[in-house]
Amino acid sequence: MIQKLLFRNQDRKQLIIAMLGAFMGITFLIASVHYLIRLNEFGQGSEILGPNTIIVQKKVTNSSSLALTKTDFSEREIEKMEKLPFIEKVKPVVSNNFDVSFETADPLVPRFRSDVFIQSVDPTFLDVHSNKWHWKEGDSYVPIIMPRDFLVMLNTFMSASNIPQISDDLAMDIRFKFTVSNQTKKVWVDARIIGFTNEVSSILVPESFMTYGNEQFSLGAEKKITQLMISGKENEFGKVEALLKEKGLESKNAQMVAGRLKSVIGTLLLVVMGISVIAVFLSGLVLIQYMQLLMSKNEYEVRTLLRIGYAPKILIHTFFMYFVKIFGIIAALGLSSFFILKYFLDEMFTTGGIYLNTTVSIATFIVLAMVYLFFAIASFQSASKGIHRHF
Amino acid sequence: MANKFEKMKITLNQVMPIPLASMQHGEHSIWGKDIELLHGNKIMLNASSGKGKSTFIHTILGVRKDYTGSVTFDSADISQLNTSDWTNIRQQKISAIFQDLQLFPSITVKENLLLKNNLTQTFSTDEIFGFLDCLGISDKWEQQCGLLSMGQQQRVAIVRALCQPFDWLLMDEPFSHLDDENTQRCLKLIIERCAELKSGFVLTSLGDDHGIQCDQTLML
Numbered sequence: 289m290i291q292k293l294l295f296r297n298q299d300r301k302q303l304i305i306a307m308l309g310a311f312m313g314i315t316f317l318i319a320s321v322h323y324l325i326r327l328n329e330f331g332q333g334s335e336i337l338g339p340n341t342i343i344v345q346k347k348v349t350n351s352s353s354l355a356l357t358k359t360d361f362s363e364r365e366i367e368k369m370e371k372l373p374f375i376e377k378v379k380p381v382v383s384n385n386f387d388v389s390f391e392t393a394d395p396l397v398p399r400f401r402s403d404v405f406i407q408s409v410d411p412t413f414l415d416v417h418s419n420k421w422h423w424k425e426g427d428s429y430v431p432i433i434m435p436r437d438f439l440v441m442l443n444t445f446m447s448a449s450n451i452p453q454i455s456d457d458l459a460m461d462i463r464f465k466f467t468v469s470n471q472t473k474k475v476w477v478d479a480r481i482i483g484f485t486n487e488v489s490s491i492l493v494p495e496s497f498m499t500y501g502n503e504q505f506s507l508g509a510e511k512k513i514t515q516l517m518i519s520g521k522e523n524e525f526g527k528v529e530a531l532l533k534e535k536g537l538e539s540k541n542a543q544m545v546a547g548r549l550k551s552v553i554g555t556l557l558l559v560v561m562g563i564s565v566i567a568v569f570l571s572g573l574v575l576i577q578y579m580q581l582l583m584s585k586n587e588y589e590v591r592t593l594l595r596i597g598y599a600p601k602i603l604i605h606t607f608f609m610y611f612v613k614i615f616g617i618i619a620a621l622g623l624s625s626f627f628i629l630k631y632f633l634d635e636m637f638t639t640g641g642i643y644l645n646t647t648v649s650i651a652t653f654i655v656l657a658m659v660y661l662f663f664a665i666a667s668f669q670s671a672s673k674g675i676h677r678h679f
Numbered sequence: 680m681a682n683k684f685e686k687m688k689i690t691l692n693q694v695m696p697i698p699l700a701s702m703q704h705g706e707h708s709i710w711g712k713d714i715e716l717l718h719g720n721k722i723m724l725n726a727s728s729g730k731g732k733s734t735f736i737h738t739i740l741g742v743r744k745d746y747t748g749s750v751t752f753d754s755a756d757i758s759q760l761n762t763s764d765w766t767n768i769r770q771q772k773i774s775a776i777f778q779d780l781q782l783f784p785s786i787t788v789k790e791n792l793l794l795k796n797n798l799t800q801t802f803s804t805d806e807i808f809g810f811l812d813c814l815g816i817s818d819k820w821e822q823q824c825g826l827l828s829m830g831q832q833q834r835v836a837i838v839r840a841l842c843q844p845f846d847w848l849l850m851d852e853p854f855s856h857l858d859d860e861n862t863q864r865c866l867k868l869i870i871e872r873c874a875e876l877k878s879g880f881v882l883t884s885l886g887d888d889h890g891i892q893c894d895q896t897l898m899l
Contacts, residue, residue, distance in 0.1 A: 289786075290794070293783055293790075296785060592783065595740065595769065595775070597770035597798050597843065676762070679765070
């Protein structure tokens with residue numbers, strides 16, 4: 289009966305416009321939060337290098353070929369790069385300064401031997417368990433991260449020898465060994481693949497093994513730093529790219545494309561999220577304003593109800609519940625349209641070759657709950673203030 | 680709060696409404712004096728227009744707070760009462776018939792009465808209908824309140840005020856639009872209800888005593 293008294297003869301135009309605004313705002317807000325999270329996760333786990341990480345080297349030009357310009361990095365250049373605000377970290381990629389060859393050492397696999405080029409990087413760039421990624425003299429094997437191209441090459445060899453090809457998992461079970469040597473001495477060290485990378489062209493070994501090789505089997509001349517590993521900050525990959533251009537550096541194209549794609553879409557989603565937050569905020573404000581308008585239209589009714597013995601909390605509860613239900617409907621509609629939108633967007637991403645995790649992230653629901661809670665608190669306070677004014 | 684004012688005595692301690700402070704008040708005026716309204720008394724408050732009859736009712740009901748002096752319910756100063764106290768008082772201790780009636784014109788007579796009765800579930804729907812029948816307006820039960828005549832609305836407002844328990848019934852010129860016959864019908868109903876509850880009332884009037892034997896007559 290109170291509802292009939294207080295909510296009759298409303299001018300619903302303003303209410304419908306505010307509901308529409310809030311509905312669209314919520315749909316785009318939760319959609320942008322969901323896709324921002326899923327996009328940031330994209331590529332994680334599938335690659336051994338951490339996110340937003342690239343290996344760069346100086347572009348080889350005619351002048352560098354003629355030794356007129358350097359292709360190595362000085363300490364000062366590295367320090368300067370480290371200080372840039374969009375760079376998370378910069379570390380040199382250390383290469384072997386000793387002879388090393390790599391061969392199969394498993395009776396089940398035919399013998400395959402090749403001189404190789406090994407490198408080590410700061411372990412913080414690698415997405416591997418630290419207990420797997422260590423080596424000391426006397427250990428039974430050296431853990432290695434293998435370029436996937438190397439496995440393709442191995443499988444080509446297997447196929448040519450009429451031997452079944454090997455998968456990633458099987459390759460990790462095969463025993464390999466390194467032959468480390470210089471002009472005077474030679475040692476054999478067992479090796480085992482613990483992961484693969486598409487990003488690095490050489491075999492990666494722990495830093496301790498590289499130090500051991502370079503100290504014990506050094507070929508003499510000091511090894512120069514020709515490659516750097518750079519980790520850029522989230523959604524600032526464009527700046528890293530600009531830096532590479534400015535400094536005449538180059539990186540593997542695939543790394544750049546993935547980073548650029550994430551950066552561009554991430555920025556777009558942030559913009560959409562920002563606009564959605566403003567839309568939700570403004571429409572929430574219009575809804576609250578509508579509540580105040582309703583209360584002031586019903587000033588006589590509210591005042592009389594209080595005079596005949598109605599408790600303010602009953603009237604506050606009536607207004608509060610009315611608007612909380614309205615916002616509940618908006619949130620439910622927003623969530624439903626998000627699922628519909630998500631269905632089409634997931635299809636689009638999949639068609640475009642971007643395989644995002646399609647599970648709805650918990651953060652999406654948390655954001656929705658937070659927006660709902662924020663509106664509930666605001667409407668309760670507004671209702672409380674409006675009713676107590678008449679007491 | 681229910682037991683806080685078990686047998687509620689209302690005391691006015693030199694109360695002077697601020698808008699009336701500059702006016703000249705008669706020797707017998709209660710404004711600015713110490714007055715006690717004893718529980719269960721039938722009190723007539725006579726005054727000509729503009730002397731503060733509605734202000735008196737609104738002050739005791741806690742609607743107006745623009746006065747000097749103090750009003751106490753038993754020993755409690757009403758200026759210290761909180762929202763919850765006032766809600767309890769308006770539901771259980773003091774009922775009022777306002778001069779401007781304060782009905783809801785957009786809803787029916789039935790809804791107006793049930794809206795009040797639902798707070799305390801004092802009467803059944805049939806009993807409330809019976810009150811209207813006593814006052815000769817039971818045929819208006821389902822009619823929109825705003826469409827009734829002033830006299831009919833006044834009777835609805837009287838029935839509404841009776842639909843709760845009370846220690847005091849405050850009536851602000853409640854029969855101003857009623858003929859003698861209807862006034863007497865209403866008075867009979869009011870006096871019966873007050874006797875049933877052992878309650879008192881304050882009836883403001885322009886001088887007409889409506890033939891009531893009052894315990895106390897006050898002037899403004």
